[in-house]
Amino acid sequence: MSKDFYDKVAKKLGGYGYGISPQYEKEFPAEDPEKIFKEKIIELSSKDKTALDIGCADGKFTLSIAPSFQKIYGIDTSKVNLGIAESHSDDGRSKNVEYSLQDASNTSFNDSFFDLAYCRRGPSYYEEYCRILKPEGYYLEIGIGEKDCTELKKIFGRGQNYGKWDRSTLDENLEELQKLGFKVIFADNFHYFEYYPSYDEFDLFLQGVPIFEDFDSEKDKKLLQKYVEKFTTDKGIQLSRHRLVMVMQKVS
Template identity: 35%
Template structure:
């Protein structure tokens, strides 16, 4: 099991899934990325289409779009998250959805097996995704941008993709990986938004539930946490600047000539 899988398993066991019950007020300047992502995925659906969701976690996001497909598979490396996903699937009554313990880099699926691959802030294995997609199929990927929670990471001196704001935009790097794998990028859209946490406790709870700060510990990190809260507190709450992106790509249809 990878360290990421271990983190998500701990979150699932502690909180019962991958979600935050921390109170915040969110302001979406560029639109809500999750809603845009879901809309893209639903538009690609069809009654006979197969969807593969990679890094499905507790499955709740996948279940929102599953109705648009005839066959849906969610894969993850965290067995604890998959147990949560099975419960949510049962509550939703979606028998055409399955959840499986699989490695995104080696899915074991046949070539050209699925019509759509999705990954929400999960792994991106461009060559494997290209392989399992049928010609004409599509990939929809949601990632976390280089400016995400930058002020928080600078205060702590560490964090997810720490220092990446000095290099190539992460969305452009993802687009380049997909192009190198033989896919054609059709959408590359950035989303900047703000979260205002209602109290220091809400922000503390949130940081335990997400991988923004590796190894976050309330006691050990009290000094930088208190400093960030003091610097980021505004009338609306404790501000956290977010930066996500959505990339969509297609697998070309190779036309064969007839002599």
């Protein structure tokens, strides 16, 4: 992932692309992973706890969580996104939020500083997260599963984690976290579909997310048309998504 991908997207679209897209129709054969992830954070929150949002981008999700904690710190390496997040700081809800430009692999926080840390499709530097969490503290993540957008990536012949369809990201993450001394409280995979109403809206969505970091509306037109022809349903253009949700507790 190039370091300025998220700066570029935020400059172009005024924030983190996915977040500012309209909410397209979704179909959940099981449950909505975003809903589960948020519910789990809220369940573990309290007004005397301090939390960390890792890879907070433009702070939209951070703000939605802030009322449940005493204080939330949001960190990101994208200056443009953090600038947008800061611009919401007049909002009454954001008084207990502090943003800083920091690399999640090596933060400035003291050991055992946070009661809870969460990461919503951000980077996974588990050793550092373990260091800055209190004993008994919680780490929550909603991440991208290995089967995310497989059909689309196959047609493009490239994309995020291309070709790693058969290696369970959830299992790999759990193994790494358990080695560091975390206990599994909850862990599951979620598969669902999104439906885009038109070619143009699907194209705009792809411009704002890192599925293809080098996505180019002109150069990729033929490939996108091929996908759209094959995956247009009566609900819209279908995209298969895969997410994993983990709730871990630091026990040693």
